[in-house]
Each structure stands twice: as structure tokens, then as C-alpha cells.
Amino acid sequence: MAPVSEAAFSLHEAADGRRTLALSGDWTLARLPASIAAFEASLRAQVGAETTWDLHGITRLDSVGALTLWRAWGGKWPKTVAVPPVLRAIIERAAAVPVDSARPERPAYLSGGLLLVGGAVLSGLRNLAGLIALFGQLVLDARYLLFHPRDIPGREFSANIFRSGAQALPVTALVGFLIGVVLSFLSALQLRTFGADIYIVNLLGISIIRELGPVLVAVLVAGRSGSAMTAQIGVMRVTQEIDALATMGVSRSLRLVFPKVAALALTMPLLVVWCSAAALVGGMVSANLEMGLSFHYFITALPRVVPVANVWIGLSKGVFFGFLIALVSCHFGLKVRPNTESLSSNTTTAVVTAITLVILTDALFAILTRNVGI
Incomplete structure (x- = not known):
């Protein structure tokens, strides 16, 4: 040797x-x-x-x-x-192996924070393009299913409704009830100072039904169901199950993405109603204990002081929030590379991005509906 x-x-x-x-x-x-x-x-x-x-x-x-x-x-x-x-x-x-030798040398002024900002902007633009492409594919899938109803993935759709809707009822009710108690207690302390105790119904009704309920449910669902969607698709990427589906001629968007997006867009408004009702019950209980406000007065005054338009705004937010959360979660799940580090980082990024988009969308709703239901 x-x-x-x-x-x-x-x-x-x-x-x-x-x-x-x-x-x-x-x-x-x-x-x-x-x-x-x-x-x-x-x-x-x-x-x-x-x-x-x-x-x-x-x-x-x-x-x-x-x-x-x-x-x-x-x-x-x-x-x-x-x-x-x-x-x-x-x-x-x-x-003969192609080598990335054409990359220009980094200018001296591109250092530190500027590189981080530029990288974040480029990454955001790439993700935006990916989200638009995925949305377009979902539109094509919906058009295909419209003319081929036998191919509707009913089992996947019902399974996602159960996981993201039915199994989320306990935690959303508990969190909504506690938020209602805290909001009612803190509001009572301020309203009592001005002798405006009876207006706690107005405050709780508008804030919970119009704003707090949809946003609270969206944050909970993004952390619970959104992360689960990203992790599920990511694990399928790691174990090459998605490649196996492509080999068998099965559309990954039709079988994996479309049922998740449709199911969450359907269940989110129902969860918003459920969470808002629990929050109002918590606020009613707290108002009764703190201010002596009767349950009968709270229940009868609520429909009078809260226009029904606020209910429709809350339900509309639920549909949009559910669609965004599922779309973002599936997008980052499909971006997972075959290693565990990529799986964890994309799951975290999906949750953070989904919550950020929810808040931005809520701000847009507030601007567009500022003269509605107030």
C-alpha cells in the first residue's frame, strides 16, 4: 500500500x-x-x-x-x-461540474444590517411569489373539482375539519372565557370612575365580536393548527411521501393543500362565534360579580347596543384569517428540505408569518369597515 x-x-x-x-x-x-x-x-x-x-x-x-x-x-x-x-x-x-463562480464580490458598503435587511426583503418577495403561485394552483383545483365532483377529497376535508375545528373547541372556549373575564374586570374599574357602568355591554360587545374574537381565534389556530399543517407536510417532504404521490400521478395541491385551506376557511368563522360567545359569557359573569349587572340585562341589552353588522364583520374576518393561515402553513410546509433543521425552522416561520399577516389583514379590515356597525 x-x-x-x-x-x-x-x-x-x-x-x-x-x-x-x-x-x-x-x-x-x-x-x-x-x-x-x-x-x-x-x-x-x-x-x-x-x-x-x-x-x-x-x-x-x-x-x-x-x-x-x-x-x-x-x-x-x-x-x-x-x-x-x-x-x-x-x-x-x-x-466540467458547473461552479457558481460568477457571483460578484461583495461591495465594501454592503455590511451588517444592510445585508440583513436586503436578505429579508428578498426572502419576503420569494415567499410572496410562492404564496401567489399556490393560490393560483388552488383556484385551478377548485375549477377542476367544480367539473369533476367525484374527485373531491371528502375524507381529507372532513379529517381537517375535525382536527382544526372540533378538537380546537375546548382551548378556544377556555381562552375566550378568561379573556372576557379579564377585559370585563379591567373595563369595570375605568367605567365605574365615570359612572358609566351600563356601557360595559357596549364595550364588551363591540370589542369581542368585532375585533378580539376573530384575532384571538386566529392566533390560537395559527399556533395550533397552522403549525400542525406545516409539520405534517414537512414530514411528508422529509420521508419523500410527496415524491411518491407525484410518482403515482396524485396532485399534492389537490390532496394535501386544498382540503386544509378549505376546511380551515370553513371552520374559522364557527370558531370565532364559539370563542366570542365564551368571551361574552366570561364578561357577563365578571360584570355581574364586579358591578352587580344582572344576566338578564346583559343578554337583552347586547342585541340593542351591538349592530348585527359587527357579527358579519367578525365572520368575514374568520374566513379570511382561516384562508391565510392555511395557505401560509402549507406554503412553508412544501418548502421544507429533507432534514429536521429545515422542518423546525419552517414551522416556526409559518406560525410567525401567519400571525403577522392576520394582524395586517385585521388592520386593513379596520380601515375598510371604519364606518360600518359603529
Whole structure:
């Protein structure tokens, strides 16, 4: 067996001024220096018209060593090189591999925060393009199902309704009830100062039905159902189940994305009604204990002081929020690469992005409906 030696080179200068760079040792990934970039730079410094490269001393050469040499040469063969045919074939194969060498050098002014901002903007634009493309695919799927009702994924649709709707009832009711109690208690302290105790019905009705209920449910669903959707699709990406579906000719958007988006868009308004009702019950109980406001007065005054338009605004928000959460969750699930780190990071990004879009959409609703139901 040939002795194993580190990759090295030595420069020899003849009396007539000719320079010969002799390469020796094993030019493999295991035997190259720890800093391959520094080693490549030292090789590049030896490149010259009068230098002869002698590669006969190389005992082993792999693709990493060949690419290191090729990059040091500037992507072309030196003017004078002595290389055995076997090594020449390895270097030529490595040179045929496309290398991202056209990337421009980073300007000096692009540093720190500017790079972070630019990267975030570009990433946001890429995700926006992906969301638009996924939305367009869903529109095509809906059109296809309209003319082919037998292909409607009924089981997937019902399963997603159960997971994202029925199983979310306990936590949304509990959180809604507690939020109603806290909001009623804090409002009572301020209203009592001005002798406006009876207006707590107006305050709770408008704030919960119009704003708090839809946003609270959206945040809970994004953290609960949205993350589960991203993780489910991401695991299917890791285990190559989505590739298997494509091999069998099954549309991933029709079987995976469409049922989730449609189910969450349907269940979110129902969850909004459920959570808002629980919050109003909590507020009613707190108002009775804190201010002595009777249950009968609260129930009879609520329809009079809260126009029905606020109910429709809350339900409309639920539909939009559910659609956005499911769309964002499925988008980031499909972006998962086959490793666990990508799965965790995309799940986190999906939840954060969904909640951010929910808040932005809620602000847009507030602007568009500022003269409705008030």
C-alpha cells in the first residue's frame, strides 16, 4: 500500500530562471489542509507564465483536490503542465461540474444590517411569489373539482375539519372565557370612575365580536393548527411521501393543500362565534360579580347596543384569517428540505408569518369597515 502523505507543493528554480512547481502527496479531502481556501490562495499566488506545474508527485486525487487545483488555475489549464493521463481525466471531470463562480464580490458598503435587511426583503418577495403561485394552483383545483365532483377529497376535508375545528373547541372556549373575564374586570374599574357602568355591554360587545374574537381565534389556530399543517407536510417532504404521490400521478395541491385551506376557511368563522360567545359569557359573569349587572340585562341589552353588522364583520374576518393561515402553513410546509433543521425552522416561520399577516389583514379590515356597525 502506498504511504499516505499530506497534500503539498514545492517551488524549484533552475539556474536559467525557469520555475517548476512540484505537487506531491494525497490531494484528497482527508489530506488537504484544514483551511482549503487559504491553501487554494497560496496555490493561486504561484500561477505565472513561466511556471511549470508538475503533477507526477500526486499519489491520490479526488474531486475536492481537482476542484482546488482548477480554481487555483483560474478555470483554465496552465501554459505548461506535466500531468499523467489518469490525473488529467479526473481534473477534466471536475472542471466540467458547473461552479457558481460568477457571483460578484461583495461591495465594501454592503455590511451588517444592510445585508440583513436586503436578505429579508428578498426572502419576503420569494415567499410572496410562492404564496401567489399556490393560490393560483388552488383556484385551478377548485375549477377542476367544480367539473369533476367525484374527485373531491371528502375524507381529507372532513379529517381537517375535525382536527382544526372540533378538537380546537375546548382551548378556544377556555381562552375566550378568561379573556372576557379579564377585559370585563379591567373595563369595570375605568367605567365605574365615570359612572358609566351600563356601557360595559357596549364595550364588551363591540370589542369581542368585532375585533378580539376573530384575532384571538386566529392566533390560537395559527399556533395550533397552522403549525400542525406545516409539520405534517414537512414530514411528508422529509420521508419523500410527496415524491411518491407525484410518482403515482396524485396532485399534492389537490390532496394535501386544498382540503386544509378549505376546511380551515370553513371552520374559522364557527370558531370565532364559539370563542366570542365564551368571551361574552366570561364578561357577563365578571360584570355581574364586579358591578352587580344582572344576566338578564346583559343578554337583552347586547342585541340593542351591538349592530348585527359587527357579527358579519367578525365572520368575514374568520374566513379570511382561516384562508391565510392555511395557505401560509402549507406554503412553508412544501418548502421544507429533507432534514429536521429545515422542518423546525419552517414551522416556526409559518406560525410567525401567519400571525403577522392576520394582524395586517385585521388592520386593513379596520380601515375598510371604519364606518360600518359603529
